[in-house]
Amino acid sequence: MIVGAIYLNDDEIKNHVLVPRHEILDAKEKETVLKKYNVTVEQLPKILNDDAAIKAFGAKVGDVVKITRESVTAGVSIYYRTVI
Amino acid sequence: MFEVNCGVIIMDESVVQDVLGLYEENIDKLDISAKEKGALKKSLKDKYRDMYYDYGDAIGVIAAQSISEPATQTTLRSYHRAAGIGLNITQGLPRILEIFDARKAPVTPAMKIYLKKEFNTKIKAINIASSIKETNLKHIMVLDSLDLGNMTVEVELDKKLIDKLSIAPDKIVSAVKRKIKNLNGTIDGNKIIFEMNKDKVTVKDLQTLRFKLREVHVKGIKGITHCIVEKTGDDFVLYTLGSNLGKVSKIEGIDISRMVSNNIFEIADTVGIEAARTTIVSEITETLRAQGVDTDVRHLLLVADTMTQSGDIQAIGRYGLSGSKSSVLARANFEETIKHLVEAAVAGISDELNGIVENVMIGKTARVGTGLVEVAMKTQTSAKVDENNKK
Numbered sequence: 001m002i003v004g005a006i007y008l009n010d011d012e013i014k015n016h017v018l019v020p021r022h023e024i025l026d027a028k029e030k031e032t033v034l035k036k037y038n039v040t041v042e043q044l045p046k047i048l049n050d051d052a053a054i055k056a057f058g059a060k061v062g063d064v065v066k067i068t069r070e071s072v073t074a075g076v077s078i079y080y081r082t083v084i
Numbered sequence: 085m086f087e088v089n090c091g092v093i094i095m096d097e098s099v100v101q102d103v104l105g106l107y108e109e110n111i112d113k114l115d116i117s118a119k120e121k122g123a124l125k126k127s128l129k130d131k132y133r134d135m136y137y138d139y140g141d142a143i144g145v146i147a148a149q150s151i152s153e154p155a156t157q158t159t160l161r162s163y164h165r166a167a168g169i170g171l172n173i174t175q176g177l178p179r180i181l182e183i184f185d186a187r188k189a190p191v192t193p194a195m196k197i198y199l200k201k202e203f204n205t206k207i208k209a210i211n212i213a214s215s216i217k218e219t220n221l222k223h224i225m226v227l228d229s230l231d232l233g234n235m236t237v238e239v240e241l242d243k244k245l246i247d248k249l250s251i252a253p254d255k256i257v258s259a260v261k262r263k264i265k266n267l268n269g270t271i272d273g274n275k276i277i278f279e280m281n282k283d284k285v286t287v288k289d290l291q292t293l294r295f296k297l298r299e300v301h302v303k304g305i306k307g308i309t310h311c312i313v314e315k316t317g318d319d320f321v322l323y324t325l326g327s328n329l330g331k332v333s334k335i336e337g338i339d340i341s342r343m344v345s346n347n348i349f350e351i352a353d354t355v356g357i358e359a360a361r362t363t364i365v366s367e368i369t370e371t372l373r374a375q376g377v378d379t380d381v382r383h384l385l386l387v388a389d390t391m392t393q394s395g396d397i398q399a400i401g402r403y404g405l406s407g408s409k410s411s412v413l414a415r416a417n418f419e420e421t422i423k424h425l426v427e428a429a430v431a432g433i434s435d436e437l438n439g440i441v442e443n444v445m446i447g448k449t450a451r452v453g454t455g456l457v458e459v460a461m462k463t464q465t466s467a468k469v470d471e472n473n474k475k
Contacts, residue, residue, distance in 0.1 A: 013356065
């Protein structure tokens with residue numbers, strides 16, 4: 001975060017071509033994901049809570065976000081990150 | 085979609101079905117016998133399953149090799165001329181290093197900007213380009229001279245150019261006043277005469293003022309030295325040298341959802357780490373492809389995922405990923421051996437010997453590939469995979 005820099009608003013970020021869909025998982029979904037991959041929240045890849053996309057999608061520290069990416073190899077690929 | 089389940093990689097059946105669906109669609113177009121068709125179907129399936137990595141495969145090493153070997157074939161110093169004129173953008177090995185080292189700013193930052201539908205005409209595109217490109221006073225003047233009789237500096241403007249860029253002379257005066265204090269500017273036709281509010285003005289003062297005036301920023305975005313309009317398909321695309329996504333987004337007519345930059349850190353700051361990851365992949369792919377190297381994109385995906393997994397962009401190297409490994413011996417093995425060993429000794433750090441390097445050092449079986457399993461047994465899931473493979 002640079003002081004004085006101009007940032008995009010939430011809608012502009014959400015609609016940007018490079019930004020995949022971020023969804024915040026509820027407690028139950030979170031549980032399922034962690035169980036499925038046999039990991040703890042700390043072991044998931046991370047995303048900062050001041051990340052532009054995270055702010056736009058309104059996630060909070062401790063949330064797990066499901067990122068649905070368009071993939072060249074698999075069509076759609078799903079990735080999880082925890083907000084730190 | 086791939087799933088990793090207790091170390092057994094199970095291909096999502098829908099992917100196999102997709103491939104087979106394509107096969108069913110196109111098989112009738114081929115002039116081959118039924119037997120050959122069957123063989124084709126089987127080899128398709130087998131080919132697809134061959135693409136998995138086995139559990140414990142050192143995919144990082146494979147990715148490293150797959151990227152570095154072709155990279156040795158690339159030209160050392162080459163530039164790509166975007167839009168045919170002027171814009172020299174770093175390509176080849178220097179660019180690859182730049183990305184993997186996660187340098188804060190690329191040597192040649194560049195943006196690619198699309199326009200909104202209603203602005204997608206040649207004239208409007210050129211107008212927008214002129215409001216993006218940095219214009220200093222020196223770009224729009226014909227001559228600046230010292231008037232030693234009146235102790236003033238005269239700046240003669242390029243009339244045609246300021247009309248084209250639609251810059252009003254009084255705006256120039258106010259821009260100069262904002263930048264340089266204690267100055268009066270009077271507009272006299274094509275000329276602007278600047279006078280210092282000072283008792284004793286020396287010739288030296290005037291000379292300093294003259295050079296300061298040249299650098300006064302009049303229009304556009306600072307740091308964007310070139311902006312070129314090119315028509316690709318139906319779209320007029322602006323290519324810039326210099327990058328500032330935040331400021332460009334405030335200019336009317338820009339399609340914000342499609343503006344991209346090659347500055348990965350700037351992308352991360354403006355639209356988030358996921359976008360930065362996508363940019364890393366596309367930048368490396370483009371750079372390699374320009375050199376005629378065809379690396380499988382999966383290796384690059386792995387690298388990009390690893391670089392961004394901490395939420396920030398980490399370089400691959402001493403100060404990035406390799407330097408943040410948890411094992412002391414692995415870090416010592418890479419670079420700065422003594423520093424890491426001394427630090428570990430002082431802090432009394434122990435090493436679990438879980439990694440590959442550590443085990444190679446002490447001569448134990450490394451936990452990779454077949455060395456990973458101590459007892460192998462058939463579980464329900466692996467039985468299911470075997471069954472699927474037989475089908």
